[in-house]
Amino acid sequence: MGFLDRLSNGWKLSMSSFAVIKKHKQLLIFPVLSGASLLLLFASYLAILLLPNDGNFSAVIAERDIVTYIGLFVFYLINYFIVVFFNMGLIHCARIYFQGGVPKVSDGINFSLSRVGDILAWSAMAATVGLIFRLLEENLGKIGQIIAAFAGVAWSITTFFVVPVLAYENLTPIAAFKRSAQIMKEKWGESLGSSFSFGIVQILGILLIGLPLFFLGSLIGLIPSIVLAGIGVLFVIAVTSAGQTIFISAVYHRINDNDVQDFDGDLLDSAFIHKEKKGLF
Numbered sequence: 001m002g003f004l005d006r007l008s009n010g011w012k013l014s015m016s017s018f019a020v021i022k023k024h025k026q027l028l029i030f031p032v033l034s035g036a037s038l039l040l041l042f043a044s045y046l047a048i049l050l051l052p053n054d055g056n057f058s059a060v061i062a063e064r065d066i067v068t069y070i071g072l073f074v075f076y077l078i079n080y081f082i083v084v085f086f087n088m089g090l091i092h093c094a095r096i097y098f099q100g101g102v103p104k105v106s107d108g109i110n111f112s113l114s115r116v117g118d119i120l121a122w123s124a125m126a127a128t129v130g131l132i133f134r135l136l137e138e139n140l141g142k143i144g145q146i147i148a149a150f151a152g153v154a155w156s157i158t159t160f161f162v163v164p165v166l167a168y169e170n171l172t173p174i175a176a177f178k179r180s181a182q183i184m185k186e187k188w189g190e191s192l193g194s195s196f197s198f199g200i201v202q203i204l205g206i207l208l209i210g211l212p213l214f215f216l217g218s219l220i221g222l223i224p225s226i227v228l229a230g231i232g233v234l235f236v237i238a239v240t241s242a243g244q245t246i247f248i249s250a251v252y253h254r255i256n257d258n259d260v261q262d263f264d265g266d267l268l269d270s271a272f273i274h275k276e277k278k279g280l281f
Contacts, residue, residue, distance in 0.1 A: 014198050016263045017243040017250065020097060023262075027093055027246075029105050031238040034086035038079065045075050072134065076127035084119050087163050087245050088112045094249040098260045111167070118166050118173075125173040129155060160184055163245075164252040183255065198244045205236035 021027055048071070089108025096103040112119065133152060136144040158181040165176045210232040217225030250260045 011200075012264070013247055013250070014201060014243060017246040018201075018239070019262055020094065020246050021239065021242055024093075024097065024103055026105055027090060027103065028238050028242055030086045030090040030093075030108060030245075031241040034082055034241075035234060035238060037082045037086075041075070041078055041082065045071075069131065069135075073127055073131050076130045077123050080123035080126040080130075081119060084123060084163055084166070085112045085116070088115060088119065088167050090242060090245045091164050091167060091249040091252075094246045095253065098250065098253055098258070098263075100261060115167060122162065122166055122173040122176065125177070126159075157184055161248065161252055164249060198240050198247075201243075202236055202240040205240065206233055209233075209236055 089105075089112040091108075092111040093103035093105070093108040096107060133148040136148045136151075138144070140147065159177060161180040161183050162176050165171060165179045166173075169176070169179060171179060210229045213232040214225045214229035217228035250263050254260050254263070
C-alpha cells in the first residue's frame with residue numbers, strides 16, 4: 001500500500017473519529033478539562049519560579065541546581081498525570097460507545113479514578129524519561145539535542161497504545177510500555193497516516209476558524225482579536241485531540257478482536273498489518 005493510500009485511509013479513519021464526537025459532543029469536555037488543567041499548571045509553575053527571582057526569567061533559565069530539576073520532574077509528573085487521566089476517561093467513554101452504550105463524562109472520570117494508581121505510576125516513569133531527555137539536551141550540546149529528538153520520536157511511537165493498555169490489561173508501567181511497543185513492532189499501517197490527517201485537520205481548522213475570528217475581533221481592537229482567535233484555536237485543538245484519542249481507542253479495540261461501532265471494520269483491520277509481510281524485518 002502506497003503512502004497516498006495510507007493517507008487516504010488515515011483520513012477516513014479520522015473522519016470516523018470526528019463522527020463519534022459529532023454524536024456525543026460531551027466527549028469534548030475531556031480535552032477541554034485537560035487543556036485548562038495544563039494551562040493552570042503551567043501558570044502556577046511559572047509563578048513559583050519567577051516569584052523568588054523577582055520576575056527575572058533569565059535568572060530562572062540560568063539556574064541548573066538539583067532543586068530546579070526536582071521541580072521540573074514534579075512539573076512533568078503532574079503534566080503526564082493530567083493528560084493520561086483525561087485521555088483514559090475519553091478512551092473508556094469511546095469503548096462504551098463502541099459497545100453500543102451511551103457514554104457519560106462521569107463514566108470516564110470514574111473509570112480514571114479507579115485506575116489512578118496505575119496512572120500515577122506511569123506518569124512517574126514518563127516524567128523520569130522526560131527529565132532524562134532534558135538532561136541530554138542541556139548537557140551534551142547539539143549531540144544531546146539530536147539524541148533527545150530521535151529518542152523522543154521513538155518514545156512517542158512505542159507508547160502509542162500505553163493508555164488503553166494501562167486501562168484494560170492490568171499491567172505495570174514497564175509491562176504496559178513493552179506491550180505497547182510489541183503491538184507497534186508486530187503491526188504497522190495507518191497510524192502515522194491518520195496522525196498526519198489529524199495534523200492537516202488541525203491546520204485547516206485554525207485557518208478556517210482562528211483567522212476569521214482574529215479579523216472579526218480586530219474590528220473592535222487588538223486584545224479582542226487575540227482572545228477570539230485564541231478561543232477558536234483552543235476549540236480546534238480540543239476537537240482534533242479528542243478525535244485522535246478516539247482513533248487510538250478504536251484501533252486498540254479492533255486489534256483485540258472487538259467490534260467498533262461506526263468504524264469500517266475492514267479499514268481498521270488494514271490499519272495495522274504484520275511488518276514481516278512488508279519485508280521490514
